[in-house]
Amino acid sequence: MMQDILLALPMAIIVLGAFVLMILGQSKKLPLEKLSHVSLLFLLLSLLIQLFTINSYAPHFLFAEIFKESFIVDKFAAIFDIMFTVGAGLTLLINNDYFKSRNYFSGEYFALLLFSVFGMMMLSHAHELISIFIALEIASLSVYTLVGYHKDNHLSSEAMMKYMILGALTGAFFLLGIALIYALVGSTSLTDIAQYVEAHNIQELSLVLVGGSFIMVSILFKIGAVPFHAWIIDVYHGAPYPITMFIASTFKIAIFAIALRLYLVDFASVNSFWNEMLQAITIITLFGGSWLALSQKQVKRMLAASSIVHSGYLLIGISSIGFGSDLAAAAVMFYLIAYFLSAAGAFGILSFIASRSSKQMTYDDFKGFAQRRPYMALMMTIFMLSLAGFPSTIGFLGKFYIFTSAIESGQILLAGLGIFTAFVSVYYYFKLVAMMYFYPSTTPQKVFPLNVSTVIIAMMALIIVWGGIGTSLVPYIPGADGFINIAVDAIKSLH
Amino acid sequence: MSAHLFFLLVALLFSIGLVGVISRRNLFVVYMSVELMLSAITLLFATLSQTLNSANASVMSLLTIAIIAAEAALFLAMIIHLYRINRTLDSEQCTSLKQEAL
Numbered sequence: 001m002m003q004d005i006l007l008a009l010p011m012a013i014i015v016l017g018a019f020v021l022m023i024l025g026q027s028k029k030l031p032l033e034k035l036s037h038v039s040l041l042f043l044l045l046s047l048l049i050q051l052f053t054i055n056s057y058a059p060h061f062l063f064a065e066i067f068k069e070s071f072i073v074d075k076f077a078a079i080f081d082i083m084f085t086v087g088a089g090l091t092l093l094i095n096n097d098y099f100k101s102r103n104y105f106s107g108e109y110f111a112l113l114l115f116s117v118f119g120m121m122m123l124s125h126a127h128e129l130i131s132i133f134i135a136l137e138i139a140s141l142s143v144y145t146l147v148g149y150h151k152d153n154h155l156s157s158e159a160m161m162k163y164m165i166l167g168a169l170t171g172a173f174f175l176l177g178i179a180l181i182y183a184l185v186g187s188t189s190l191t192d193i194a195q196y197v198e199a200h201n202i203q204e205l206s207l208v209l210v211g212g213s214f215i216m217v218s219i220l221f222k223i224g225a226v227p228f229h230a231w232i233i234d235v236y237h238g239a240p241y242p243i244t245m246f247i248a249s250t251f252k253i254a255i256f257a258i259a260l261r262l263y264l265v266d267f268a269s270v271n272s273f274w275n276e277m278l279q280a281i282t283i284i285t286l287f288g289g290s291w292l293a294l295s296q297k298q299v300k301r302m303l304a305a306s307s308i309v310h311s312g313y314l315l316i317g318i319s320s321i322g323f324g325s326d327l328a329a330a331a332v333m334f335y336l337i338a339y340f341l342s343a344a345g346a347f348g349i350l351s352f353i354a355s356r357s358s359k360q361m362t363y364d365d366f367k368g369f370a371q372r373r374p375y376m377a378l379m380m381t382i383f384m385l386s387l388a389g390f391p392s393t394i395g396f397l398g399k400f401y402i403f404t405s406a407i408e409s410g411q412i413l414l415a416g417l418g419i420f421t422a423f424v425s426v427y428y429y430f431k432l433v434a435m436m437y438f439y440p441s442t443t444p445q446k447v448f449p450l451n452v453s454t455v456i457i458a459m460m461a462l463i464i465v466w467g468g469i470g471t472s473l474v475p476y477i478p479g480a481d482g483f484i485n486i487a488v489d490a491i492k493s494l495h
Numbered sequence: 496m497s498a499h500l501f502f503l504l505v506a507l508l509f510s511i512g513l514v515g516v517i518s519r520r521n522l523f524v525v526y527m528s529v530e531l532m533l534s535a536i537t538l539l540f541a542t543l544s545q546t547l548n549s550a551n552a553s554v555m556s557l558l559t560i561a562i563i564a565a566e567a568a569l570f571l572a573m574i575i576h577l578y579r580i581n582r583t584l585d586s587e588q589c590t591s592l593k594q595e596a597l
Contacts, residue, residue, distance in 0.1 A: 130555055137562050141569055148573065154580050158589045161577060165525055165586075168566060169516055172532040175559065176509065179539045182555070186547055234592040 004063050007053060007073045010046040010081060011121050017042030018114035025107020032099060032107070036092055039110040043092070043117070047085045054078045059493050062125065069189045072127040075493035079333070079486060080124035080257040083340055087250030088117045090460075094348035094453045095242035097355040102240070104150050113246070116142035120254035124261075129178045129188040132258055136174070140167055140222075143251055147239040159238025166231045170218040177214030180207050190266045198269045205270060212267050216274065219262075222255040223311045225281050226288035233292065236304030241351030244300065248307050249344040253336050256314060263321060264329060264494050271322045278319040282414060285312035286421045293428045299361045302428055303346055306387065309421055310339050316414050317402045323409035329494075331401035333487035338398035338467065342386040345460040349380050352453050366432060368441030375448045377436045379461040384429040386464045389422050394467030394483070401484065501542040508535035522577065522584045526570050533563045 021039055024030055059074035061067070091113070099105040119139030126132040144167065148160025182188050184207035185196045197208060217228070224232035236244050263271055289308030296302040314335055320328035350361060353376075359365055370377035386395035399422060406415040448454065467483055508531055515528025537556045544552035574584065581588055 130558060134558070134562060137565065141565060144569060148576075151576065155591055157573075157577055157580055158592055160573060161522070161586070161589060162592070164570065164573060165516070165522075165529070168529045168570070169513075169532075171566070172509075172512070172529060172536065175533065175536045176539075179536050179543065182540075182552065183543050183547075186549070187551075188555070238592055 006049070008062055008071075010050045010085070011118060011125070013042055013046040013049070014085075014114055014121060015118045017046075018111050018118060021107060021111040021114060025111055027107075030107070032105060033096075035107050035110050036096065036099070039114055040089060040092055042114065043085050043089045047082065047089070050078060050081050050085065054082075061127070068128075069191055070128040070131045071122075071125045073125065076261070076490045077121075077124040077257070079490040080253065081121050083253055083337070084117050084120045084124070084250055087246065087253070087340065087344065088113055090344055090348070090456060091242055091246045091250070093456045094245070094344075095351050095355075096452045098240075098242055098351045101355040102150075104152065109146070109149060112142045112146050116146070116246075116251070120250065120257075123254050124257040126258070127190050127261075129181065129190070129193075133171075133174055133178060136222075136258070137171065139251065139254060140171070143243075143247060146243045146246070147235055149243065150240050153238075155238040156240065157238075159235045162231050162238075163235045166221065170221040170228070173214045174218040177211040177218070180211030180214065184208055184211075190261070193266050194268065197267060202270060202273065208267075209270065209273055212262075212270075213274070213277075215262065219255055219259045220281065223252055223259075223314070224308050225311055225315060226285040226308065227281065229285075229288065229292075229308050232308060233296075233301050233304045236307070237298070237301050241300075241347065241354050244304075245344055245347035245351060248303070248347055249340045252307070252311075253340055256332065256336055259318065260329060260332065260491075261494065263318060264491070275319060275322045278315060278322060279411070279414065282312055282315040282319055283417060285309070285315060286417055290421045290424045293425070296428075297362050299363060299366065299432060300350060302432075303343070303350075306425060306428065307343065309425060310335075310343075310387075312421065313399065313402050313418060314339075316406050316411070316418050319414065320402075320405040320409040320411060323411060325405040325409035327401065327408060328405035329491040330484060330487040331398075331405045333490055334401050334484050335398035337483055337487070338386070338394040338464075341460055341464050341467070342383050342393075342395050345457060345464065346380070346383040346387065348453070348457050348460070349376060349383065352376070352457065363431060363435050366435040367439035368443075369436040371441035372443055372446055373448070374445070375458075376454075379457055380436065381433050382461040382464055384433055386468075388426050388429040392465065392468045394464045396468055397484075498542055498546045501538065505535045505539045505542070508532075508538070520586050522574050522586055525586065526567075526574060529570075530563065530567065533559065533566075537563070 017039060021035060024035060024038060059072060061069050062071035062073055116139045119135050119142060122135035123132065123139060126135050144160055144164045147163055148157050150156035178188060181193060185193050197205060221228040236248065286309060289305060289312055293302055293305035293309060296305055314332055317328050317332035317335060353361065386393035389395045389399040403415045403418055512528045512532035512535060516525055519525055519528065537559045540552045540556035540559060544550065578584055
C-alpha cells in the first residue's frame with residue numbers, strides 16, 4: 001500500500017499542482033512568471049520521484065484492491081511519464097518569453113497544461129479500456145482549450161473548432177469500439193481481453209476485430225495519419241506557438257504510448273489482421289504527408305505537415321511489429337524519443353523568434369537569419385538535420401532502427417518508400433537551411449540573448465548530436481546506444 | 496422486449512448522428528449530432544448490462560454520461576464564443592485557415 005502511494009505520487013503531484021494553479025490563477029496580484037515557476041516546481045517534483053522510483057519496482061497494478069486492473073506501473077509507462085513531464089517542462093521553459101510577450105495568457109494556461117499532462121500520464125498507465133478513454137478525454141479536452149487559447153484571434157478559435165468537432169467524432173468511435181469489445185468479451189480489462197483473444201480463433205472474434213478497428217481509427221486520427229489528417233495542419237497553424245510545440249512533441253507521444261500497449265498486449269495474437277490495412281495507411285501517410293509538406297509556404301505549417309510524415313515512419317515500425325520483428329517496438333520507442341527532442345527544439349526556436357515579432361513566419365522571413373542570429377541558425381540547422389534523418393544526429397539513428405526493423409520483417413517496399421520520403425524531406429527541411437544561410441541580411445547581427453529559453457534550446461541541440469554520436473562512456477548520461485537500451489528495457493516490461 | 500431491437504435502435508441513432516456530423520453545416524446541429532452518437536453508445540452499454548447480466552456496463556454508461564457532460568460544457572462554450580466572433584454558426588464561414596495555393 002505504501003509503495004503504491006509512492007508510485008502514484010508523480011501523477012498525484014501533477015493533478016494537485018493543476019488544482020493549486022487553478023486557485024492561484026484567480027489571483028490578480030500574482031504575475032504569470034510566478035505561476036510558471038509554481039507549475040515548473042510541481043513538474044520537477046514529479047520528475048524527481050519518477051527518476052528515483054524507475055528502477056525499483058516490478059510491473060504491478062496500482063491499488064489493486066480498489067481499482068482492480070485499471071492502472072499498471074511498469075517501466076514502459078515510467079519512460080513515457082518522464083517524457084511527458086520533461087515535455088511540459090520544456091514547453092514552459094522555452095516559452096518563457098513567449099507568454100510574457102502576449103497579453104492573452106492567464107493563470108488557467110498553466111493549470112490546463114498540467115491537467116493534460118495528468119491525462120497523458122494516466123493514459124500511459126491505463127490498463128483498462130474505460131480508463132483509457134477517460135484519460136484520453138482529460139488530455140484532449142485540455143488540449144482543445146489550449147488550442148483556442150488566443151480568444152480574440154479567429155485563427156485560434158477556428159483551429160479549436162475544427163479540432164474539437166473531429167476529436168469528438170473520433171472519441172465517439174473509440175467509445176463504440178470499447179462497447180463492441182465489451183459486448184463480446186464481457187470485460188474491459190486488457191488482461192482479460194488478451195486472454196480471451198488468445199483462447200479463441202479469429203473466426204469467433206469478429207466483434208473484437210471491428211471494435212479494435214474503431215479504436216484504431218481514433219488513434220490514427222489523433223496521430224494524424226493520412227485519411228484522418230484533415231485537421232492537423234490547420235490546428236498546428238492556428239494554435240499559439242507553445243501549444244503547437246506541446247501537441248507536436250508531447251501529445252503525439254502519449255497517443256503512441258497507448259497504441260503500443262494496445263497493439264503489443266491487448267491484440268497481440270490477432271494484430272496480423274490489421275497488417276494490410278496498416279501498410280496501406282502507412283504508404284498514403286508517407287506520400288500524402290510529403291506532398292503536403294512540399295506545398296507549404298509557412299514554416300509552422302511545413303513542420304505540421306512533416307509531422308504527418310513522421311507519423312508515417314512510426315507506422316512503418318508499428319506494422320513491422322505485426323509482421324513479427326523483434327526490434328520494431330523498441331525502434332518505435334526510440335524514434336519517439338528522437339522525434340520528441342527534434343520537434344520540441346524546432347518549434348521552440350520558432351516560438352522564440354515569434355516572441356520578438358508578430359510576423360507569420362514564411363520561408364522568406366528566414367532570409368539572412370544566419371547573419372542576424374548565427375547561433376540560433378546553427379541550432380535550427382541541427383534540428384532540421386535531425387528531423388530529416390541526417391547521420392550524426394539522433395534522428396538518423398531513429399530512422400535507421402525503423403528501417404532495419406521493416407527489412408527484418410520482410411517489408412522491403414515500406415522500407416524503400418520510407419527512405420524515398422526521407423530524401424524528399426531533405427528538400428523542405430533544407431530549403432529552410434538554405435534560406436537562412438544563402439541570403440544576406442538587411443539588419444546587423446544581434447547579440448545572442450543568454451536566457452532560459454536559449455540555454456534550453458542549446459542543450460537540446462547538444463543532446464540531439466550526443467544521441468547520434470555519443471558513447472556511454474560518460475556515466476549517467478545515455479549515449480547513442482544508451483537510448484536504445486532504455487527503449488528495449490521499456491518494451492520488455494510490457495510482456 | 497428483445498435486446499435486438501435495442502441494438503437496432505443504437506445502430507440507427509449512431510448512424511443518424513454520423514450523417515448529421517458529416518452533412519450539416521450549422522455548428523449547433525453538428526454538436527447535437529455528436530451528442531446523439533455518444534448517447535447511442537450509452538444506450539448500448541445499458542442494453543449490454545441487461546443482456547450480459549452484469550452491473551459493470553451500467554456503471555460504464557454512467558461514466559460515459561459524465562464524460563459527455565464534460566465535453567458538452569466545452570462544446571457549448573466554444574459555440575457561444577464562435578458566435579460572438581463570427582456572428583454566425585455556419586461552419587462554411589470558417590475558412591481563414593485555408594491552404595494557400597502552391
